[in-house]
Amino acid sequence: MKRALLAYLGHEGAAGAVAAVAARLELRGLFEGPGLHLFAGDRVAHRVMPDGAILLGDIFSATGAACHSPLDGWGSFLAFGREGRGWRIDRAPLTGLPLYWMRWRGGTLCASRLEPLIGLVDAPRIDWDFAAQALVYSNLRTERTGIVGLRELQPGMRLLWDGDEPRTDMLWSPWEHVGKVRSAGVAELAPELETRLIGATRSWSSARSNIMLELSGGLDSSIVAAALAGAGADFTAVNFVTQGADGDERPYAQAVASHCGIELIEAELTSSDLDLVAAPAIVGPRPGAYAVLRGIDHAFERAVGGRDVSVFGGIGGDNIFSFDGSVLPFLDAARTYGLGRRAFEVLRDVARGGGATLWDASRLAWQAWRRGPRDGWRRETEFVRQEAIPSSPFAHPWDEGAREHAQAKRNHVEAMRRILDFVDRPLRWADRDVVAPLLSQPVVEYCLSVPSWTWIEGGRDRAVARAAFARRLPPEVVWRRGKGRIESLATRAYLRQRSEIRDLLLEGRLAAQGLLDRVAVEDYLARDLADGDFLYFRLLEIADVELWVRSVEGLGWAGASFDQRAY
Incomplete structure (x- = not known):
């Protein structure tokens, strides 16, 4: 899993189980500190931005000047940064590594694919409402996935975790x-x-x-x-x-x-x-x-x-x-x-x-x-x-504003x-x-x-x-x-x-x-x-x-x- 990602935003008591799964999958630790434990495969490029955000993937300047924060550039990335007493995750518009997330042990568990979740969360249940949607609305991709309780952070969106509840905002x-x-x-x-x-x-x-x-x-x-x-x-x-x-x-x-x-x-x-x-x-x-x-x-x-x-x-x-x-x-x-x-x-x-x-x-x-x-x-x-x-169909953030055009x-x-x-x-x-x-x-x-x-x-x-x-x-x-x-x-x-x-x-x-x-x-x-x-x-x-x-x-x-x- 050279390009996989596993992260946990939450309390220290649950972090050990996440670290054990990361070790089993040979994911390296990129950050382990208060509120965030982040692991990725060895082919995931990463850097720390001047504003302190940990950026995974590619970022390119939008103006020619150096990028001080994820919002200064474009590319294919996920960026983890401090937000008050919690954390935020920004996904680049259009492209960007996929990020699936769910509530888990009082925090937010994130992964780029299903395999890292095995051993942490068991018994995925089919979301039959999703299956019915998939049959009639082809290529309609929203934050809903086919597994109950698992959501995707869509391109151009931000996931915020304040220490209690996760929420999402639109960036682009x-x-x-x-x-x-x-x-x-x-x-x-x-x-x-x-x-x-x-x-x-x-x-x-x-x-x-x-x-x-x-x-x-x-x-x-x-x-x-x-x-x-x-x-x-x-x-x-x-x-x-x-x-x-x-x-x-x-x-x-x-x-x-x-x-x-x-x-x-x-x-x-x-x-x-x-x-x-x-x-x-x-x-x-x-x-x-x-x-x-x-x-x-x-x-x-x-x-x-x-x-x-x-x-x-x-x-x-x-x-x-x-x-x-x-x-x-x-x-x-x-x-x-x-x-x-x-x-x-x-x-x-x-x-x-x-x-x-x-x-x-x-x-x-x-x-x-x-x-x-x-x-x-x-x-x-x-x-x-x-x-x-x-x-x-399920709602999508880009539905807002469509009727004006x-x-x-x-x-x-x-x-x-x-x-x-x-x-x-x-x-x-x-x-x-x-x-x-x-x-x-x-x-x-x-x-x-x-x-x-x-x-x-x-x-x-x-x-x-x-x-x-x-x-x-x-x-x-x-x-x-x-x-x-x-x-x-x-x-x-x-x-x-x-x-x-x-x-x-x-x-x-x-x-x-x-x-x-x-x-x-x-x-x-x-x-x-x-x-x-x-x-x-x-x-x-x-x-x-x-x-x-x-x-x-x-x-x-x-x-x-x-x-x-x-x-």
């Missing part, structure tokens, strides 16, 4: 930056995005060696390759190749690798790598990454082996570059400029970007205007019992939240140093301030990002519209394991709890797949929740439950 909100709209076009905005992204990538890469970029050949990971090259980083890349043509991105990845002058490793994915009903190798407080993506995990391990590499990738590009695909940027422009020439130009761009006629785009815009802004997270109700599922910008922030749910989930990233340069705070804040309609200017999605790196990438990559897919690989795995998926779902814990529409599940699994029918992905998402529930219950812990307070 995306809406502050959405409100700073930059009224300029692509040509004016692209150079600043280029500068910020290369600068952020230089910060991440300067102290790292053995950088491995996951290079799909798509726009986003290619931009990261160009940013790494622009930052002067020494790196190699790996491209994952499917047996089907839909996932073979080698020509694009090879073009980028040649352009940047780097080595490219090609790792083949096979359907035999996908076991859609296997229990997750690591059990977390929430379901892990989708089983359908496990083939990438296996291919990565074959390519990288036991080498300790820093993994960079293009994760988050679609999200922060506002890859929307709807007519909402037009409604946003009409709201800003009125129904005049400027709004009509945006409507034309939206139509061109979606391959639609102006008439079709106008009709869709009218329908969207009539419906009004969507309130809350998207619900997915296929294969679940309507009477058993929640009608509203147009739906296009709400979608932008929602997309960003969705990708933040994914950044610590893939198995291949577990206990590795993983960097997502596109989610760097200076980059995200800038992207949030770009008007929604500018991202589709000229009828091209992610227009500002394309223009920013047009001179640094091959034209066939920077201007491409398509993306690689793994549907053919997933379809073969689904058809091969359909009977096992049926048993998993119909005889599982979710069905026993009355959450699934058993008839709908059975009917779908019994019929042949038609061309273009990918509804089975929805079944696989449900199967992931079922596998996680079984894995948590199979841990076999016994004793006091997570929500029981022991004093």
Whole structure:
């Protein structure tokens, strides 16, 4: 557990048990003093800030001046500092080491994953309200976890412990930056995005060696390759190749690798790598990454082996570059400029970007205007019992302020939240140093301030990002519209394991709890797949929740439950 964390904020009487678990897991002591006992793996970078805060992870200056406190910088960190007679823990906005916490023996017990809690707290209980939410609100990540009594400190939040009760406060909100709209076009905005992204990538890469970029050949990971090259980083890349043509991105990845002058490793994915009903190798407080993506995990391990590499990738590009695909940027422009020439130009761009006629785009815009802004997270109700599922999502700190903004910008922030749910989930990233340069705070804040309609200017999605790196990438990559897919690989795995998926779902814990529409599940699994029918992905998402529930219950812990307070 090279990058694990265990901490206890509380009374000295309970600290010995925490220290014993830390010793068993070979976690080193970083601080043991009144009210705080902090342990971490030997690959967790740490420092003491001038204000006395103990910072774990990476911090970079926001202004160029030295960082005196965690609030002076950005990066991926947790910071433990004094607060009155207690302590505070700050988590960096957007990224940052995960931190799960709970009440325990009159204090607050914290860990970056479940394993350090074994031996301290027993018998985790499934939060069935969470499980029901997970079935209908995909990628909705709040402080609630799937284990009763265990919460997560969200990015950009602070956990305060005053010696008696823990509470959380918000330190950073995306809406502050959405409100700073930059009224300029692509040509004016692209150079600043280029500068910020290369600068952020230089910060991440300067102290790292053995950088491995996951290079799909798509726009986003290619931009990261160009940013790494622009930052002067020494790196190699790996491209994952499917047996089907839909996932073979080698020509694009090879073009980028040649352009940047780097080595490219090609790792083949096979359907035999996908076991859609296997229990997750690591059990977390929430379901892990989708089983359908496990083939990438296996291919990565074959390519990288036991080498300790820093993994960079293009994760988050679609999200922060506002890859929307709807007519909402037009409604946003009409709201800003009125129904005049400027709004009509945006409507034309939206139509061109979606391959639609102006008439079709106008009709869709009218329908969207009539419906009004969507309130809350998207619900997915296929294969679940309507009477058993929640009608509203769990609350999130960023819900506050959303209604003041147009739906296009709400979608932008929602997309960003969705990708933040994914950044610590893939198995291949577990206990590795993983960097997502596109989610760097200076980059995200800038992207949030770009008007929604500018991202589709000229009828091209992610227009500002394309223009920013047009001179640094091959034209066939920077201007491409398509993306690689793994549907053919997933379809073969689904058809091969359909009977096992049926048993998993119909005889599982979710069905026993009355959450699934058993008839709908059975009917779908019994019929042949038609061309273009990918509804089975929805079944696989449900199967992931079922596998996680079984894995948590199979841990076999016994004793006091997570929500029981022991004093």
